[in-house]
Amino acid sequence: MVLKIGFLYPTLMSVAADRGNLFAIEKRCKWRGIATEVEPIYVKQTPDFTQFDLILIHGAADREMEIASQDIQFKAESLREAAEANVAFLCVCAGYQLMGHYYRPFKGPELKGVSVLDLYTEASNERFMTHMALECDLGQVGKKVLVGYENHSGRTFLGAKAKPLGHVLVGWGNNGQDGGEGAYYKNVFGTYLHGPVLPKNPWFTDLLIQTALERRYGKVELVPLDDSIEEASHAAALKLAEEFKGTMSAIDATPWKK
Numbered sequence: 700m701v702l703k704i705g706f707l708y709p710t711l712m713s714v715a716a717d718r719g720n721l722f723a724i725e726k727r728c729k730w731r732g733i734a735t736e737v738e739p740i741y742v743k744q745t746p747d748f749t750q751f752d753l754i755l756i757h758g759a760a761d762r763e764m765e766i767a768s769q770d771i772q773f774k775a776e777s778l779r780e781a782a783e784a785n786v787a788f789l790c791v792c793a794g795y796q797l798m799g800h801y802y803r804p805f806k807g808p809e810l811k812g813v814s815v816l817d818l819y820t821e822a823s824n825e826r827f828m829t830h831m832a833l834e835c836d837l838g839q840v841g842k843k844v845l846v847g848y849e850n851h852s853g854r855t856f857l858g859a860k861a862k863p864l865g866h867v868l869v870g871w872g873n874n875g876q877d878g879g880e881g882a883y884y885k886n887v888f889g890t891y892l893h894g895p896v897l898p899k900n901p902w903f904t905d906l907l908i909q910t911a912l913e914r915r916y917g918k919v920e921l922v923p924l925d926d927s928i929e930e931a932s933h934a935a936a937l938k939l940a941e942e943f944k945g946t947m948s949a950i951d952a953t954p955w956k957k
Contacts, residue, residue: 707794712764747777786886790890849892864890
């Protein structure tokens with residue numbers, strides 16, 4: 700089997716060690732004898748996204764996000780077709796926001812998304828920064844805890860066609876109000892979690908790999924791996940989140956107003 704990965708804006712959008720998500724996928728596939736083919740997709744390139752098994756898009760600052768927002772409109776139709784065709788997506792932070800309808804920053808024009816996910820995001824004057832944990836119930840794997848680090852000033856609100864990726868145990872999540880974090884629709888998963896998120900959450904990495912492969916190959920059973928190192932990392936991240944509970948920091952995200 701070969702896992703075909705489309706890596707969207709690998710240099711423009713890959714902050715907070717998010718590239719580690721790709722490394723985690725590649726390693727866990729290699730250990731199982733599954734080949735990976737990674738195609739970087741840059742500005743002014745518009746492939747047929749339905750030909751991939753998995754699409755990655757990561758975080759970025761507002762300036763880079765503005766460039767991506769303009770360019771991604773040329774890719775929007777193909778991205779929506781891929782989502783409806785059950786291609787798997789992992790979308791982190793700014794990449795998560797661009798999968799929605801729009802992101803409205805404090806300064807500058809509204810940044811249009813591609814409406815793969817039914818959500819919108821508006822900037823706040825506070826930035827959420829903390830270790831966080833959420834409980835996910837994605838059906839095929841049962842209830843699992845996802846850990847990572849959130850760092851965002853955007854407040855994301857879901858529409859009727861998107862479900863929260865999980866329920867916040869520690870942290871703020873999408874907007875600090877409704878208790879949800881991230882979103883999913885079909886095989887499209889969005890989250891604010893950096894860290895990167897996949898190396899310390901092997902169950903989620905395997906869910907993405909299995910979901911992506913099954914679209915092309917049918918039912919797939921992944922060979923179990925020794926996850927002792929990954930589980931230790933998960934436990935350490937969860938411990939940090941629990942220690943920071945109640946002492947989360949929200950910093951001023953609008954220093955130009957001072």
